[in-house]
Amino acid sequence: MLSMKNEHQKSISLGQLAQLMEGQADQQAELLLTGIAPISQAQHGQITFLSGAKNYQHHLESLKNCRAAAVIAPLEAPELNLPTIRVKNPYYGLVRALEFFYPVERPKYGIHPTAFVSENATVADDVVIEANAVIEDGAEVGSGSWIGAQALVGRKARVGVQTRIFPGVRILDGCEVGSRCIIHANAVLGSDGFGFTPHAGGQLKVPQIGNVVVEDDVEIGACVTVDRGTMGPTVIGCGTKIDNMVHIAHNVVIGKNCTIVAQVGISGSTIIEDNVTLAGQVGTVGHVRIGHDTVVAARGVVTTDVEPGSFVSGFPIKPHQEERRILAALRKLPELVKKVRDLEKKSSAKEE
């Protein structure tokens, strides 16, 4: 597996790695580690990790036959058969270890000779702009940002600092992406909103003159489409993470630190407050408000405003527990039909 090789041959002592992840090594602080891998794949010299997930007991068991040299484990884990770094959140430990052993490698050239950068664009000195990327008139690309091959930063579009734009992304005219964002391949920011008005027997296009504003620390998945506002912006708030193939219509406003899972569709002018989770394949009608800290379970369809802190599911959405009761009752429905028929027969028999 080519991309899992630690090609930099980086190594670190158990003690130093523990420090990186703000954890505690229980022994052998000098032990040299050369990589990280899951329990089932870890090799001699690598560290593995034990997460607090639902298969915890199973993982604990597997550890006994693991070839790893050490393990990252949650504080509450029992005594283990390997040198252990204990951390509050083992995933945090995993992140720091992955960052250490497999750092992202930026190409060494600045602007690739085949890229087109308009002389009217403003591009920081330390950017990377890959092959066949296009940076249009009036565009801005901030310090440390990295524009992938065949990506587009449109006219007067802006990309902040330390942002990575993957190949084939289209940041269309006038759209703005903040700092430390990651936009995955073939995503589109700033397609026209879907707006028409009946006219002369057909449908007349309502010009879409707004833009898209992606705030800082946002991640947007591959083949996501975010439409520009009709007037004013469509907004993706700071820290929000969006999975692949999500559709976000015009004038949607998404708050901070939301999680939008794959294939969700959000209709026009919907307002999503902070810390909302929309699970996979959720849909919303337009012009609704989803209160902060709400979770909409997979496949739910949001048809009305949702109170903050809700946990809802189904079509139309209901409290999740109610939806579960309905789904459970549904399995009894065919039998129920029969039972009622029987009751009716008995009832009318008595009447006779």
Next chain:
Amino acid sequence: MLSMKNEHQKSISLGQLAQLMEGQADQQAELLLTGIAPISQAQHGQITFLSGAKNYQHHLESLKNCRAAAVIAPLEAPELNLPTIRVKNPYYGLVRALEFFYPVERPKYGIHPTAFVSENATVADDVVIEANAVIEDGAEVGSGSWIGAQALVGRKARVGVQTRIFPGVRILDGCEVGSRCIIHANAVLGSDGFGFTPHAGGQLKVPQIGNVVVEDDVEIGACVTVDRGTMGPTVIGCGTKIDNMVHIAHNVVIGKNCTIVAQVGISGSTIIEDNVTLAGQVGTVGHVRIGHDTVVAARGVVTTDVEPGSFVSGFPIKPHQEERRILAALRKLPELVKKVRDLEKKSSAKEE
């Protein structure tokens, strides 16, 4: 908001603007207007608009504190506190005002030096072909059309006149797009239909040798995929508007003036007659016919032919009113299960 500035500094008198939208200014025909914006955002010198939408009363109220210089309103609106242009359809007024204040700006160059245009392509004199676009052998691009950056017009593909192809669109070999169309970023016209036949323990590909024909005045959203026919074309009829991320399979035929909302999936050989609306995330099985002037509500799954003029929803689709009754009854289902249990108990108690 960069893209909402009226950068052309265009201005127009209230009377002239009323003429553009075939409406009537009630006073101050000489009043000079410099832009248009929603009620809550309009600034001094701008015109705003009052739509006939469901929040009409709320908008009427907001108008009282609006800083706009004038307002576009429906004929039936009451006397307002601002100079007013009355029009039958305020959205029509909005369109004309947006078109005036924010005209689409075409790049001044014709063919960008980094574009590749085959010497065997036929390209009108007045086209725009943006950076890194590719126009292949035998392709045609009609007068006034505009091919976006990094877009492809494949071999023997055709684009009509006054059509706009956004960045990253792939019009694959032999596919045809009519006149005055708009194809949004990263859409694909002419991917192979999904056709296989069992052979030798695996699946043998059925060559897909048809094409895609997009008629005039069609708009197609970002990341839409339209498969070419197995034999013969997949057709999108005149005036049809398609939102983002819609999947249209091989040999589908869509009629005129249809509206296909985001994330719809249309299976192979489905026929959709004129003026049909498929709301968001609808699906269809293959080989069905959806009669003209039908509406399929959001998330519906079309499993059979649909009579013209239907309003259907659900999976499988039913008359919309029936589906609503079912969804309402579903909320009573867990209780119903209990009630039937009680009735059974009573009934058997009596029998004893």
Next chain:
Amino acid sequence: MLSMKNEHQKSISLGQLAQLMEGQADQQAELLLTGIAPISQAQHGQITFLSGAKNYQHHLESLKNCRAAAVIAPLEAPELNLPTIRVKNPYYGLVRALEFFYPVERPKYGIHPTAFVSENATVADDVVIEANAVIEDGAEVGSGSWIGAQALVGRKARVGVQTRIFPGVRILDGCEVGSRCIIHANAVLGSDGFGFTPHAGGQLKVPQIGNVVVEDDVEIGACVTVDRGTMGPTVIGCGTKIDNMVHIAHNVVIGKNCTIVAQVGISGSTIIEDNVTLAGQVGTVGHVRIGHDTVVAARGVVTTDVEPGSFVSGFPIKPHQEERRILAALRKLPELVKKVRDLEKKSSAKEE
């Protein structure tokens, strides 16, 4: 219809064509054929075909007025009014005829002058690399492969032999595509998996250092996204066919000869064994295993492990027959509510 012309003017005798498709011509083996078309469109000199599909009787009838010179028919077809090639699987006959009359034409150039091929890439002599394609450092492209316009083969990515990559595809760094694969336009292989862990009030990205491995003979649709594994690969097994706009999350493992229809979403670490069919718009939760030879009907949501050989549907999935009974019973639900109300009235009336 431009793309249906037999531009090569190829012709073949009925007898030879029968041989190509391992079938039997019943008469006039010398008859010269110039193309193939559906019954309703076939012209003089062309062969048509009669499939075993559900409209078989209708097709049989249509054959009487068909202008074709001959017909491909299943072994069990009755005596027909045209010279006939009988084959076990008429679709197999169709495939061989389509391949003969409409062979795929490869561009004659090898590497297009506008393509960028890194000097550190390894590219076979007989490849086609179209306009503005990019082949990065350390990439490999095998013999006979064909990289479409504006497509990307990333750093250390690998493409096997005889594989066709359509325009705009992104094979991101370190990902691998086997031999005889077809990847359709604007698909993305190797976008980051969607993995975060809570940290400091926000969400910290878990680096995704795995890759995507697409085995041999796989077809992947337009705008499909396949995420790279967090650690280790996301795998698409030999012979699997994937329709447009399917989302495949990190560390999913799909077996051999599966069929994944359009707009399916597969959550992380799901294991799909061999010969599984997921129909359109199906979803799965993460970490489930779907046994071999299973069919999940359209729109189903897989929420638990599925036994091999199952046929399931609904949300959550159930045996397909059970789901059908539930859907049938649902239409009686509003009436059922009323019936139970009536029974209750009668019951309490008796009690009084």
